[in-house]
Amino acid sequence: MARYFAGLDVGGTTVKSVLVDETGEVAGSMVEVRSHVKEGYEATFAQLESALDQLLVPLGASRSEVRGIGLDVPAPSSHGVIWGKANLAEDWVGTNIRDRFSERIGVPVHMTNDGNAAAVGEYSLRHKGVGGLLFVAPGTGLGGGFVLPGGGLYEGANGLALEVGHISVPFLEEDGELPTCACGWKGCVEAWVSLVALRRRLRVELAKSKWADHELAQSEAPVEEKAFRLREFAEKGDALATEIFQRQGHILGYALADLVRVFDPGLVVIGGGLAETGFRDRYLDWVRGGFQERAWPMYVHSPIDPEKATTRFEWAVGGDSAAALGMAFVARELFG
């Protein structure tokens, strides 16, 4: 009988799932189904089971051959329980999702958040010998994760480590105020670099006379749509889009300097939708610029070999399957 390990990545709209075998090879192809998270966790459990069966059937395998499951959710969680706010149905919060799903399916389950999951996925897709790997993903929020040298996921004592979006940065809005973050506090880096921050910034900029002739200033489209289109404008070198993304990248890099000082990861991987854009090389230069402003020189270049970068920055390579893949590897590590 074969031994498989499943990675199940629960997102706001879909569940992405993948199997690896005991050697760590991906078995079959990724399966994606709707997540139904707003209908409560039982509805999602049914989808997770369906995804698992869709992975196993083409391999001629059954659920009894699954030795462990890694499950990730888009919210901070601790020992299988979501803590704090989550953009899911109410019954997800405070319930031991990990244990309930494990009992239902009869397989051991490990649960963590999506940032941690994607960090492991990115690690697994790179050559071994990566020292540590710090992962950050600007998106609706700013997720993150840290993989130790050797491949272990660092989750902290309560599974709550690497909530990187909520470290504070000393930047002020033009009115002299700190921006309010989705978490309720002020001045978090997430409040500068997320998609929500992008919309806020765009609204402020478009109200200025200097952009009065800009196509987006003259458009009646909702700000969500304008913010989405801003990427196309950045790809064309548009001045407004460049100014906004440059500031976001700079502030992300500035915050990364503090995280690098704590973790000394050697490699920082940036995920999220920006990894797919045509201006990502410029964005990464802006991140490096912010980083170099704040980081001590030794975190930038070795004093012994100035050609050697001490901290490298790379884009994510796993796309939206990195989290599922990462959780399959976590399951193999824990239950193999």
Ligand SMILES: [Zn+2]
């Ligand atoms: Zn915050």
